[in-house]
Amino acid sequence: MLQISVVIPVFNEEESLSELTRWISRVMHDHGFSYEVILVNDGSSDNSWEQIQSLAEKINQIKGINFTRNYGKSAALDAGFNKASGEVVITMDADLQDSPDEIPGLYRMIKEGGFDIVSGWKKERHDPISKTIPSRFFNGVTRWISGIKLHDFNCGLKAYRLKVVKNIQIYGEMHRYIPLLAKWNGFGKIGEKVVQHQARKYGYSKFGIERFLNGFLDLISVSFVHRYKKKPMHFFGLLGSMSFMTGFLITCWLIFQKIYGLSKGLKVREIVDQPLFFLALVALIIGVQLFVTGFIAELMTSNQSKEAEYKIGEEINFDF
Template sequence: MDISIVVPLYNEEESLPELTDWIAKVMTQHHFTYELLYVDDGSTDNSWAIIEDLRRENDHVKGIKFRRNYGKSAALNVAFDAAQGDVVITMDADLQDSPDEIPELYRKIKEEKYDLVSGWKKKRYDPITKTIPTKLFNAATRKMSGIQLNDFNCGLKAYRNDVVKTIEVYGEMHRYIPVIAKWAGFKNIGEQVVEHRARKYGVTKFGMSRFINGFLDLLSIFFVGKFGKRPMHFFGSMGVLSFLLGTLIALYMIGVKLYHIAANTPYKREITDQPMFYIALVAIILGSQLFLTGFVAELVTRNAPERNQYLIEKEIL
């Protein structure tokens, strides 16, 4: 099978028939073999009933329905597991992503050998309250990940099949799938300018809280990707530095007091009356706690079943 088209959705009953017909038209024009996999993320409208009707009319349509709303990441993760096409393409169900972009995305994967191609909605029809925070998060993600993409959160993306079978998307990490793919060893990541269409039906399902959650998810994925299998390198290093800083301050204060005693000169304040004493004490305690945290995290990591799961691309045995 050439293409698996994955469409996560939540309360998008109006757009599904039009989207299905549009995708079928593009697939027929380019002679692609395909499957269209809808993932109903606990919709409360008639979305699932419409998917069942579409299935009776079109054998390419498949569907997965969640019992309740789990989020876009969960929908993508389940769909990735079920996808069978050589190239997997994700898009939103609200008709803001154009199926006409699919052939070029497919070509980039098959002919230019990209692992992942992300869409870039260069001209957007979103309000300024959404576009400005999006640009800030894209800039922060580029800086932290080293991946030079302009639009990490674009729903229109294409993947080689082995990419989606390797990565795991959870929480709200769908925003950072290119980062997850890079940490998994898929570094050939490209970008394609795609059309962003104005929303035709319904309303957006994401509020302002997604920007806070997105920043926290970025920190999480950066830390897990870099130190997930060696937490002692992070916590231990920070702990040792803090402990040494506190110890050096304490030794300095003791040395100064001993000097005054030896020189028989007046010593203005006791060590415990000085702010530096408490700074040193906090640094020593914090350093000890960070080191112990790293030690415990290392024990947990070493006993995790996936501690030695590595991605092998090729073998000659």
């Protein structure tokens, strides 16, 4: 069995691939590791796939996966995890901002330190302030909600035990929350290592403000899915009950007012002439709809099978 699998998502990074793979190979050979490098081309529009093919022809340890189009980093990592066979799986970005020299230290923390996951922490970053400040805010909120004491959830440089990546499935933009997904699946020993952050040498950053907006939405999504994936009726049923009971009590109150007024000979408004009646009616309808949604969700989860959300067009150097 291989000691290390390095999984690297690639999106328009043709200039850095040759230097990155040479650097990884040098580190592996210097430390005597048996290894594989899995480069996942995520629908690049440049010559990244041609570069991966060329490198794979020269170095047997380099393996390639080519997506039919761009599916995102989570899909690329998921495809790499499915193919990985090393005792320890290392992930890193392809832009040379993650240093392969950190691999031996990450490997030792997994094998000797007993961690399930070790996440990199870019304590000193070579990024503009427009990127670092939102990143700190995002990590602070994620740390508070998840309860996992990591400083940099979005650092691409991480190490995992093989059994961790084989027992989680990431999709959408959930790669930021792999430690959280792993914790919920029983892999709770999560460590952190300060790692070197390199200044970008080639290309341009794929960073945008939408990354953080999407990140917060994904955090809400992954929290919801964890709590209610197997019991959706607990969520929809609770909301439905609250809405239905609110509408029912308002209706009873309106009827009581009507009857009481008539019994006292008072002039009272028609129930249907009161705005409160229509609010009660809406609450009743929403309550029933939420109940029905909960029942349907229960039926779906009982027969649900998750399929890969990406298509692989070609693979290199994998044993079939």
